[in-house]
Every structure is written in C-alpha cells, then in structure tokens.
Amino acid sequence: LALLWHDRLLKAVRKRATRGDPQSVISAIDHFCRHNEWAMNVGDEKGSILDSVVSEVNPEKVLELGTYCGYSTVRIARLLPPGARLITLEFNVDYAAIARQVIAWAGLEDKIQLVEGASEDWIPRMKEHFGIETFDFVFLDHWKDRYLPDTKLMEDCGLLRKGTVLLADNVICPGVPDYLEYVRNSLSYKSCYFKSHLEYTKAEDGLEKSVFLG
Ligand SMILES: O=C(NC/C=C/[C@H]1O[C@@H](n2ccc(=O)cc2)[C@H](O)[C@@H]1O)c1cc([N+](=O)[O-])cc(O)c1O
Numbered sequence: 001l002a003l004l005w006h007d008r009l010l011k012a013v014r015k016r017a018t019r020g021d022p023q024s025v026i027s028a029i030d031h032f033c034r035h036n037e038w039a040m041n042v043g044d045e046k047g048s049i050l051d052s053v054v055s056e057v058n059p060e061k062v063l064e065l066g067t068y069c070g071y072s073t074v075r076i077a078r079l080l081p082p083g084a085r086l087i088t089l090e091f092n093v094d095y096a097a098i099a100r101q102v103i104a105w106a107g108l109e110d111k112i113q114l115v116e117g118a119s120e121d122w123i124p125r126m127k128e129h130f131g132i133e134t135f136d137f138v139f140l141d142h143w144k145d146r147y148l149p150d151t152k153l154m155e156d157c158g159l160l161r162k163g164t165v166l167l168a169d170n171v172i173c174p175g176v177p178d179y180l181e182y183v184r185n186s187l188s189y190k191s192c193y194f195k196s197h198l199e200y201t202k203a204e205d206g207l208e209k210s211v212f213l214g
C-alpha cells in the first residue's frame with residue numbers, strides 16, 4: 001500500500017512540477033501532502049528555516065541522514081553552489097527508488113549521491129568510499145533514536161570540523177530528547193532552537209541548529 005501511495009506522489013510531481021525546476025517539485029510535494037495525503041517531509045514551514053540555514057552556511061560538503069522521498073534533498077541541493085556535493089543516506093529501498101525519481105525530475109542528480117544502507121554502516125566509510133574529510137552541514141531527519149548515536153559516530157570518525165553545522169528535524173514532535181540534551185549541554189556545541197510546526201499541521205515542532213566547536 002505504501003508503494004501505491006508513493007506512486008501517487010510521483011504522479012503528482014510529474015503532473016504539477018516542471019522537469020528541471022526544483023522549486024516546482026517542492027511545491028508539488030507540499031501541495032500533495034497538504035491536500036491529498038500527509039507525509040513526513042520536513043515541509044514548507046520548517047523547509048524555509050532549512051533554506052535559510054543552508055544559505056547562511058553555503059556548504060560544499062553536505063550529509064543528509066534520511067532521504068525518504070527526497071523532498072529535503074531537493075530543498076538543500078537547489079541552494080548549493082556549483083561543485084558542492086550532497087550525500088544522502090536512505091535505508092528503505094522503496095523510498096530510495098521514489099527519491100531517485102524525485103531528484104531526477106528536479107534535475108539535481110549531479111549534485112546528489114543517494115546511498116542505500118544504514119547510517120551507522122556508511123558514516124565510518126565516508127573517507128575511504130567518498131573521499132570526504134569533513135562535512136560542512138549535516139541534516140538529521142532519519143530514525144529519531146539514531147540522531148545521538150550517529151552524531152557521536154560522526155565525531156569519532158572525525159567528520160565534524162570547527163564550525164560544522166548540524167540541523168535536526170523533529171526535536172519536539174516526534175521528539176529526540178536524548179539528542180537535544182546532548183547538544184544543548186555539551187561544551188562541544190553551540191545550539192539553538194527554531195520553533196515551528198510539524199509539517200502540514202498546527203502541532204508544535206522545531207529544528208535544532210548545533211554548531212560543532214571542535
Ligand atoms: O519518524 C520520522 N522520520 C523517520 C524517518 C526515517 C527515514 O530515514 C531513513 N533512514 C535512513 C538511514 C538510516 O540509517 C535509517 C533510516 C528511513 O528509511 C526513512 O526514510 C518522522 C515522523 C514524523 N511524525 O510526525 O511522526 C515527522 C517527521 O518529520 C519525521 O521525520
């Protein structure tokens with residue numbers, strides 16, 4: 001059933017969005033999720049906060065944990081400077097297949113590398129497999145119980161440098177209490193909360209921006 005729903009999402013994108021126009025892909029997904037069937041994309045309201053943080057950081061190397069349908073992948077990649085690269089990790093093969101088509105429709109394939117597998121397996125391989133020393137920006141939007149262990153894993157693998165920005169979705173709903181407690185109390189991070197709403201609803205949710213201090 002999930003796959004059928006995702007096919008309807010793809011049809012909506014193909015119908016409403018213009019090939020090669022990322023903004024129209026974003027609007028098409030938001031329209032579908034607001035008027036047809038809710039989905040756990042970061043959405044338009046939190047998405048514009050994401051946009052402003054990405055524009056401020058202007059990153060060369062980006063890691064996204066949790067591609068899902070590729071909505072935030074397209075949102076981020078459309079703002080990246082030429083030559084910048086986004087690696088996005090997706091565990092579910094069905095979601096990955098949808099995301100690849102969404103990314104292709106937006107015309108952003110050459111900026112994005114979608115990797116299928118678990119974050120804990122791929123984070124330790126960023127250097128030898130992708131030649132990545134450190135990331136400038138990380139967007140966390142995957143399983144909520146993985147935010148903290150994966151952040152510690154990125155630290156241990158030396159993938160964070162002084163000034164790397166972590167931006168975490170859903171810090172209120174569904175919530176990531178252990179991650180929040182860590183980044184807000186650790187001396188290695190400067191953290192701040194951007195209050196917003198859960199995608200396509202009136203419930204509170206927000207993004208936590210945490211700068212690694214080295
Ligand atoms: O649960 C949520 N997100 C979990 C996302 C998980 C995604 O991350 C991938 N992944 C990729 C790599 C991995 O290693 C593990 C999973 C999974 O295959 C899935 O595509 C969520 C829930 C609500 N909600 O309102 O309930 C709202 C949101 O914005 C959410 O993000």
Ligand SMILES: [Mg+2]
Pocket residue numbers: 040041042141169170
């Ligand atoms: Mg989310």
